[in-house]
Amino acid sequence: MKPLYKNFLALATGSSLFVVFAVVLTSSLMRYLFNAPLQWSEEVAKYGMIYGTMFGTVLCYLDDIHIKFGLLENGIPAPVKRLLNLLLDVIALGTGAVLAWSGYQFVLKRGGIDAPGTGLPMSVFQSAMVVGGICLFIAALFQLQSHFSRQQSKEEV
Template sequence: MHRAETAFRHLLAGLSGISILVVFGVVFAGSVSRYAFSAPLQWSEEVAKYAMIYGCMFGIAYAYLQDRQINFTLVTDLLSKQMRARLTVIVDVSTFVLGGILAYAGLIFAGKRGGIIASGLGIPMYWAQIAMTVGGACLVLAALFRLARLMNKNRPEYEA
């Protein structure tokens, strides 16, 4: 399970990195085209926007999998270690459920409005809107890995 989690973590990191690389590359190319050649790239803004959306979805799951998401620990720091462990399980189960809801809602949203054509790219908006489903699925997998890590925590062959 540890290998699968590590591979998933690397996949999320790579996809997040590629997304931000696409954003910077497209914005740079659009700027050069606009200011150096007075010919803006019509599609650059949409590509950058969609790459940011996907990058956020991958980044959210990546941060959550590493337990580096935003935490408000003012209250949890006052809890006992046992209560914090229980709260962690509740958060992971909640993330699993909410990730599934997000994935399902994304499918419905893309199904209903995915036929709209993006003006700059000329492709169906489905490819941008399905990012909600991808992000929800990534959160579901991340929650499963975290729950598996919690269950295997006391096993000596498992490395945290």
């Protein structure tokens, strides 16, 4: 299930990046070739980057390629490292829950506003916080599950 989730996140991250690329390219071509800029292009590109950041952050977390202190990580004993990784995953779980909840509250309070460029409700774009929080929460559950499955396999040996 975890590889399928990682593939989904990679597709979502790549799709967000493609949307940003396509919108910026189209807007540039329209502006310089036809002297008719797309009014909504900057807005869509900005929110595409935000969604891409949410998906990409979770993907980096799952692949363990996020920013970390290598000197600290390499200089500690393995049991302490396992404990710190477990703590990191518990913190990520809590952060995902808080991000999703605060994003939900933000959408409730400000989601009724329409975006000036596209005319779409801002809730479409502001929901990136909710989606990112839920994705991080799910990823942390996968990571925590892998901690406990590794412990069980060591105990069985």
